[in-house]
Amino acid sequence: MRRLALALSLILLALPAYAVQPDEVLDDPVLEERARELSQGLRCLVCRNENIDDSNAPLARDLRLLVRERLVAGDSDAQALDFIVARYGEYVLLKPPLKGSTLLLYAAGPLMLLLAAIGATVYLRRRATAQPVTEAGLDADEEARLREILKD
DSSP: OHHHHHHHHHHHHHSOOOOOOGGGOOSSHHHHHHHHHHHHTBBOTTTSSSBTTTOOOHHHHHHHHHHHHHHHTTOOHHHHHHHHHHHHOGGGBSSOOOSHHHHHHHHHHHHHHHHHHHHHHHHHHHHHHSOOOOOOOOOHHHHHHHHHHHHO
16 A cells, blocks of 8 residues: 555656746636646746746746736737747747748758668668678788797
């Protein structure tokens, strides 16, 4: 029974702890839901690949408050995101939009995989067609020198 309790407590500790503080939660449940959805797509600038809802960093809290402030002010979701992107740059978005400046980011992974596959194919084909190295026998002088070395 103690093992089960320990296992359950470890599972509960492993679940993500949401960093949204009670004083940040909006009274209007619709606005709060919108704020949570927007926060899921915003990157914590301190924690890197963690959204601001899950981060305990002070900057993440400031961003959560800013999102809620913009929504309370009457901004649409797009306007609130545009405001934050204008202030912090596209890096704040966990999934940046596909456009010229981010196209390289999206294409880099598949391009590197393609280049690696081409390189591996060329290497394996060259290796398969290469002439095998034949072992040449020792001439008489080399054999005599080898016997001399082995005697010592």
